[in-house]
Amino acid sequence: xxxxxxxxxxxxxxxxxxxxxxxxxxxxxxxxxxxxxxxxxxxxxxxxxxxxxxxxxxxxxxxxxxxxxxxxxxxxxxxxxxxxxxxxxxxxxxxxxxxxxxxxxxxxxxxxxxxxxxxxxxxxxxxxxxxxxxxxxxxxxxxxxxxxxxxxxxxxxxxxxxxxxxxx
Numbered sequence: 494x495x496x497x498x499x500x501x502x503x504x505x506x507x508x509x510x511x512x513x514x515x516x517x518x519x520x521x522x523x524x525x526x527x528x529x530x531x532x533x534x535x536x537x538x539x540x541x542x543x544x545x546x547x548x549x550x551x552x553x554x555x556x557x558x559x560x561x562x563x564x565x566x567x568x569x570x571x572x573x574x575x576x577x578x579x580x581x582x583x584x585x586x587x588x589x590x591x592x593x594x595x596x597x598x599x600x601x602x603x604x605x606x607x608x609x610x611x612x613x614x615x616x617x618x619x620x621x622x623x624x625x626x627x628x629x630x631x632x633x634x635x636x637x638x639x640x641x642x643x644x645x646x647x648x649x650x651x652x653x654x655x656x657x658x659x660x661x
Contacts, residue, residue: 542620634658
């Protein structure tokens with residue numbers, strides 16, 4: 494359940510969110526990309542991560558890896574249709590996304606999916622992680638991926654966007 498007593502930045506009395514929200518985010522991302530191009534879309538995702546998710550960034554800064562793991566457990570518990578394992582390891586928090594709820598719902602409903610949709614996880618999460626001195630590295634995509642949250646100083650070089658598979 495989201496809301497009071499969880500690490501999520503919003504209040505919701507339902508134990509699981511409404512999957513139709515995924516239609517809205519896919520359409521919004523498509524609109525932003527058509528209007529502002531790829532750089533504009535990436536800027537939108539970064540601003541979403543740094544502004545809307547600022548309370549989460551503060552929790553991560555204060556609570557470290559444990560707070561990151563708690564957030565993602567709370568997040569995916571509220572996401573309908575997801576199959577995700579959150580591993581809290583000594584030097585990273587690793588998300589093993591076996592079934593991405595967004596892509597599953599869009600596919601199940603015959604929607605055209607923005608090919609770069611999986612990149613939003615990187616840009617939003619990186620913007621969330623940066624103020625807390627963490628970073629994220631993502632590999633895979635197209636419905637399943639691995640996301641690794643690491644201390645920023647432990648990582649050399651930026652995320653390679655080609656490691657994030659486009660949705661087909």
